[in-house]
Every structure is written in structure tokens, then in C-alpha cells.
Amino acid sequence: LTQQRYPVTRLPFSVVSSEDLAAFERILPGGVVTDPEVLEASNVDWLRTVRGCSKVLLRPRTSQEVARILRYCHEKNLAVNPQGGNTGMVGGSVPVFDEIILSTTLMNRVISFNSVSGTLVCQAGCVLEELSRYVEERGFVMPLDLGAKGSCHIGGNVATNAGGLRFLRYGSLHGTVLGLEVVLADGTVLDCLTSLRKDNTGYDLKQLFIGSEGTLGVITAVSIQCPPKPRAVNVAFLGCPGFAEVLQTFSSGKELLGEILSAYEFMDAECMWLVTHHLRLASPVQESPFYVLVETSGSRAGHDSEKLSDFLEQALSSGLVTDGTVATDQTRLKALWALRERISEALSRDGYVYKYDLSLPTERLYDLVSDLRARLGSQAKHVVGYGHLGDGNLHLNVTSEAFSPSLLADLEPYVYEWTARQxxxxxAEHGLGFKKRGVLSYSKPPEALRLMQQLKALLDPKGILNPYKTLPAQA
Ligand code: FAD
Ligand code: MLT
Ligand code: ZN
Incomplete structure (x- = not known):
């Protein structure tokens, strides 16, 4: 299936032999999985759009074990696919052919937490939601949050440079990650696991691995800056009559809410239809063409609710917003967030999903969705737009009953050319993985691509780490 849809040829890596399996068993007693039933889940991606045929999954517990595995694979010319929670959206987390799956599942130990600075140091396989719970019990929050929190690993988040729902407030992992430990393709352990806020000693090497999608090294541990847990959190879920009003509400929110604005997400009416029909969630507001979720986080409840009331009063009286609801307690807050966070789950129940994750000038964000709806007509089941509007990030998704090559031909390269023109x-945040490695040049010049290829060759001269991913196939 994968090879038909995405033409690709296996590179001349070795095939895992019984001798290799015995060597892995010596490095990881009990950590070598060859059971086809267990392997099935690790060979298929979350969206169920790509499938590999790996025969072996390795589960190390320590960085030293990862180093020994990679040293061995490098010597034997065996290809390796690093895998975290396997929630990636671009087919990067599963093998394309028979690459060895190197899973961080058992690398789930917190190494240290400093309750003065808020610095968390942990192994790469810690599940994001578990880390959130851990730091929240200590009065802090993780600087990132995403719908996949229950499964994704912090190492996978760093490897994809995941954006998510708190990006507007706390910024990118390029800022919040303070240090990394990475095992390079030849088994060298690169210990840059410091917890310093400021450190200008030479090139900042950790940045190279943030967003490198497992192609330059295996992230084994992460040091990350956690902000204090806000004492007051409010969520407003609002209906807007048009996209112009969505934008104006954002401007007004920035102005009136100021420093307490912590998220500004949007979804269109078709998204609401999907979550109410496929997931049976109830809409808390009257039907509208658009919905926005506004979150505030601050240190004093009274101050925040006063500001939020002013903002809502203005938005309602000026017609920017036609209906809305506000939540402050955990249960209702979570229910409002679910409407937005679970759109991707609802989409995957709708049929085959063509997924685009674009950064665009915010004013033009929705033009592409309307344009495509007209272009595709009845070929598509749904054409929807949602995403992190506050960060200029549109999730444009199209569904059809089953995969259709003609629909795909109407979508690509059209969507990419449209984006490149802007x-x-x-x-924007999902990475390129396997499915999008061919489109890098729509956003980067040839000089940048060449330098990326040189960096890859320097760090992984045999190309054993996540082959067929991120960078386009070389002629
Ligand atoms: P995987 O899917 O296992 O791997 C992803 C990539 O990283 C692969 O290329 C893999 O080889 C590599 N990798 C994994 N671990 C390591 C490691 N330790 N060292 C080196 N390379 C590694 N993304 C966003 O940015 N924002 C969102 O809001 C968001 N929401 C999501 C919601 C849902 C419901 C789902 C299913 C996904 C969402 N994603 C989102 C996609 C996002 O990329 C992943 O959820 C997450 O960051 C990947 O983590 P993971 O542990 O599952 O990694
Ligand atoms: C989201 O913001 O919901 C995620 O990035 C997942 C998706 O795009 O479907
Ligand atoms: Zn997203």
C-alpha cells in the first residue's frame, strides 16, 4: 500500500539476521520483540495511511543501550526507525520497509525536577500527559500540550518540534528545551543535557535535533523549562458569524486580555458537525459559521474574570461574537477543549483524510479552505479548516469515502503552490516525515536544502537513521 501510493525503492541496507537478533538480545535481554502481533501496531501510523514491514522492535531502557544498538547497526549497515508514541501525522514514525524499530517506551524515567527553577530532566520516552501530571503536582505546567498527550512521548515531541495548544503562550520547543542527550548514528553519546537558561558557548547543537524527526540522532533525554502553574484559567467558547469576525475577535482579545491570553484556537462549522456526529460531543453554543476557543491563564481569578467579562461584553455588543459560554471549573474546561482537540479523531472516523498543516498570513488563512471547497465540489466529503489561529497555523483537512488518486491530484501540488505564493x-508543526519529504522545496530554497543534506551526511554518513524521511530522495 505504502509503496503504491508513494513510489520509493528500498536502499541497500542489510537485512536483520538471526545473528543480529542474538546480538540485540545480548544488549537488551528481554527487550527484543519479534512477535508479529505486537509489531503490527508499531508498523502502522496513527492515521493508518502508511505501513512498514519491520520484523523487529527494540525496547532499550538506558542511553547506553541505545548507544550499543546504534553502534552495532552502524557497523552492520542496518537501518533504524526511532519511535516514540507513534502519534505522528506525516508517516515519520513507522518504517517504510524493514527498518528496525527503536522504541523509547521503556525509557520513561524522570531524572530530576528543580522546584525553584521549574527545570524538568527526564528520559525521552516519558508520556507527555504523565509529565504534565508530575509537574502539576509540584505547582508547574509543561510548556506544551496537544491532543495526543495521552500517548506521545516527550522525545517524539522534541523530534517533531511539536507546536500544539500552548504555543501562543510559551513559544516553541526551540526556546523551552534547555538541553538534550542524543545518541548519534554511530553510537556516540552527545551529552548536551544541561539546564542552563543562558549558554553561548559555541554553536547551540541541541537545536539541530529539535525538529530533525529522528534523521540526525536518537534523543534519549530532555531538559525542559516548565512555567509556574497558572492559578486562574478560563476558557470561552464563542460563535462568530464570519472569518473576518474571527480575526477581529483575536485582535480585540490581544488588546483587552493582554498578558493573560494563553490560547486562541478556531474551527469552522464543518468541524463542529464532525465532532458532534462522529464523537457525540454536544455543542455548547448556537450554530455558527465559525467557533473560537479563547483561553486565559493568570495569577488572580478576580482580575482575569474582570478582563474576560470586558472582552466578551465588547465582542457581543459589537457583533463580533453571536453566542458564547465560559468555563472555569476543570470538568467544563476540559469539555470545551475536547471540541477542539478531538477534531483529528472525528476526521479519521469520517473516511480517508488528506491532511495539510500550513503556516499562512493570518488574514488569508481561511481563503484556501473556501477556495478548495469550490474547487473540489462533491468529490470531497468534507473540506474543513481549524487550528492554532493565534500562531498563524491552519489545519486544512479534506475527507473522502476512500483514498482517491484524482482527488489527490486536485489537492497537490495546488495546496503547496498556493502556500508557497504566500x-x-x-x-507548520507536524514535520515532513515520509509523506511530505517531497514538498520541502516549496518552503525552503535550494541552498538550504543542500546544507540540510550536508548536515545529514556529516551526522549519519551511512544514512541508517530514519531513511526515506524528511529530506527528499537524492538523485
Ligand atoms: P512518533 O509519532 O513516534 O514519532 C514522530 C517522529 O519523531 C518520527 O519521525 C520518529 O522517528 C521521531 N522520533 C520519535 N521519538 C524520537 C526520539 N526519541 N529521537 C529521535 N527521533 C524520534 N502535533 C503538533 O505539533 N501539534 C498538535 O497540536 C498536535 N496534535 C495532535 C493531536 C493528535 C490527536 C495526534 C494523533 C497527533 C498530534 N500531533 C500534533 C502530531 C505530533 O507530531 C505528535 O503527536 C507528537 O509530537 C509526536 O510524538 P510521538 O512520541 O508520538 O512521536
Ligand atoms: C491539532 O491541532 O489538532 C493537531 O495538530 C492534529 C491535527 O492537525 O489533526
Ligand atoms: Zn495542531
Whole structure:
């Protein structure tokens, strides 16, 4: 299936032999999985759109074990696919052919937490939601949050440079990650696991691995800055009559809410239809063409609710917003967030999903959705737009009953050309993985691509780490 849809040829890596399996068993007693039933889940991606045929999954517990595995694979010319929670959206987390799956599942130990600075140091396989719970019990929060929190690993988050729902407030992992430990393709352990806020000693090497999608090294441990847990959190879920009003509400929110604005997400009416029909969630507001979720986080409840009331009063009286609801308690807060967070789950129940994750000038964000709806007509089941509007990030998704090559031909390269004309990004936060590695040049010049290829050759001269991913196939 994968090879038909995405033409690709296996590179001349070795095939895992019984001798290799015995060597792995010596490095990881009990950590070598060859049971086809267990392997099935690790060979298929979350969206169920790509499938590999790996025969072996390795589960190390320590960085030293990862180093020994990679040293061995490098010597034997065996290809390796690093895998975290396997929630990636671009087919990067599963093998394309028979690459060895190197899973961080058992690397789930917190190494240290400093309750003065809020610095968390942990192994790469810690599940995001578990880390959130851990730091929240200590009065802090993780600087990132995403719908996949229950499964994704912090190492996978760093490897994809995941954006998510708190990006507007706390910024990118390029800022919040303070240090990394990475095992390079030849088994060298690169210990840059410091917890310093400021450190200008030479090139900042950790940045190279943030967003490198497992192609430059295996992240084994992460040091990350956690902000204090806000004492007051409010969520407003609002209906807007048009996209112009969505934008104006954002401007007004920035102005009136100021420093307490912590998220500004949007979804269109078709998204609401999907979550109410496929997931049986109830809409808390009257039907509208658009919905926005506004979150505030601050240190004093009274101050925040006063500001939020002013903002809502203005938005309602000026017609920017036609209906809305506000939540402050945990249960209702979570229910409002679910409407937005679970859109991707609802989409995957709708049929085959064509997924685009674009950075565009915010004013033009929705033009592409309307344009495509007209272009595709009845070929598509749904054409929807949602995403992190506050960060200029549109999730444009199209569904059809089953995969259709003609629908795909109407979508690509059209979507990428449209984005390139706006000098946008063809991957805002999901990465390129396997499915999008061919479109990098829509957002980066040839000089940048060449330098990326040189870096890859320097760090992984045999190309054993996540082959067929991120960078386009070389002629
Ligand atoms: P995987 O899917 O296992 O791997 C992803 C990539 O990282 C692969 O290329 C893999 O080889 C590599 N990798 C994994 N671990 C390591 C490691 N230790 N060292 C080196 N390379 C590694 N993304 C966003 O940015 N924002 C969102 O809001 C968001 N929401 C999501 C919601 C849902 C419901 C789902 C299913 C996904 C969502 N994603 C989102 C996609 C996002 O990329 C992943 O959820 C997450 O960051 C990947 O983590 P993971 O542990 O599952 O990694
Ligand atoms: C989201 O913001 O919901 C995620 O990035 C997942 C998706 O795009 O479907
Ligand atoms: Zn997203």
C-alpha cells in the first residue's frame, strides 16, 4: 500500500539476521520483540495511511543501550526507525520497509525536577500527559500540550518540534528545551543535557535535533523549562458569524486580555458537525459559521474574570461574537477543549483524510479552505479548516469515502503552490516525515536544502537513521 501510493525503492541496507537478533538480545535481554502481533501496531501510523514491514522492535531502557544498538547497526549497515508514541501525522514514525524499530517506551524515567527553577530532566520516552501530571503536582505546567498527550512521548515531541495548544503562550520547543542527550548514528553519546537558561558557548547543537524527526540522532533525554502553574484559567467558547469576525475577535482579545491570553484556537462549522456526529460531543453554543476557543491563564481569578467579562461584553455588543459560554471549573474546561482537540479523531472516523498543516498570513488563512471547497465540489466529503489561529497555523483537512488518486491530484501540488505564493510553510508543526519529504522545496530554497543534506551526511554518513524521511530522495 505504502509503496503504491508513494513510489520509493528500498536502499541497500542489510537485512536483520538471526545473528543480529542474538546480538540485540545480548544488549537488551528481554527487550527484543519479534512477535508479529505486537509489531503490527508499531508498523502502522496513527492515521493508518502508511505501513512498514519491520520484523523487529527494540525496547532499550538506558542511553547506553541505545548507544550499543546504534553502534552495532552502524557497523552492520542496518537501518533504524526511532519511535516514540507513534502519534505522528506525516508517516515519520513507522518504517517504510524493514527498518528496525527503536522504541523509547521503556525509557520513561524522570531524572530530576528543580522546584525553584521549574527545570524538568527526564528520559525521552516519558508520556507527555504523565509529565504534565508530575509537574502539576509540584505547582508547574509543561510548556506544551496537544491532543495526543495521552500517548506521545516527550522525545517524539522534541523530534517533531511539536507546536500544539500552548504555543501562543510559551513559544516553541526551540526556546523551552534547555538541553538534550542524543545518541548519534554511530553510537556516540552527545551529552548536551544541561539546564542552563543562558549558554553561548559555541554553536547551540541541541537545536539541530529539535525538529530533525529522528534523521540526525536518537534523543534519549530532555531538559525542559516548565512555567509556574497558572492559578486562574478560563476558557470561552464563542460563535462568530464570519472569518473576518474571527480575526477581529483575536485582535480585540490581544488588546483587552493582554498578558493573560494563553490560547486562541478556531474551527469552522464543518468541524463542529464532525465532532458532534462522529464523537457525540454536544455543542455548547448556537450554530455558527465559525467557533473560537479563547483561553486565559493568570495569577488572580478576580482580575482575569474582570478582563474576560470586558472582552466578551465588547465582542457581543459589537457583533463580533453571536453566542458564547465560559468555563472555569476543570470538568467544563476540559469539555470545551475536547471540541477542539478531538477534531483529528472525528476526521479519521469520517473516511480517508488528506491532511495539510500550513503556516499562512493570518488574514488569508481561511481563503484556501473556501477556495478548495469550490474547487473540489462533491468529490470531497468534507473540506474543513481549524487550528492554532493565534500562531498563524491552519489545519486544512479534506475527507473522502476512500483514498482517491484524482482527488489527490486536485489537492497537490495546488495546496503547496498556493502556500508557497504566500511565502507560507508547507509544514507548520507536524514535520515532513515520509509523506511530505517531497514538498520541502516549496518552503525552503535550494541552498538550504543542500546544507540540510550536508548536515545529514556529516551526522549519519551511512544514512541508517530514519531513511526515506524528511529530506527528499537524492538523485
Ligand atoms: P512518533 O509519532 O513516534 O514519532 C514522530 C517522529 O519523531 C518520527 O519521525 C520518529 O522517528 C521521531 N522520533 C520519535 N521519538 C524520537 C526520539 N526519541 N529521537 C529521535 N527521533 C524520534 N502535533 C503538533 O505539533 N501539534 C498538535 O497540536 C498536535 N496534535 C495532535 C493531536 C493528535 C490527536 C495526534 C494523533 C497527533 C498530534 N500531533 C500534533 C502530531 C505530533 O507530531 C505528535 O503527536 C507528537 O509530537 C509526536 O510524538 P510521538 O512520541 O508520538 O512521536
Ligand atoms: C491539532 O491541532 O489538532 C493537531 O495538530 C492534529 C491535527 O492537525 O489533526
Ligand atoms: Zn495542531
Amino acid at each position: 511565502r507560507g510553510s508547507v509544514s
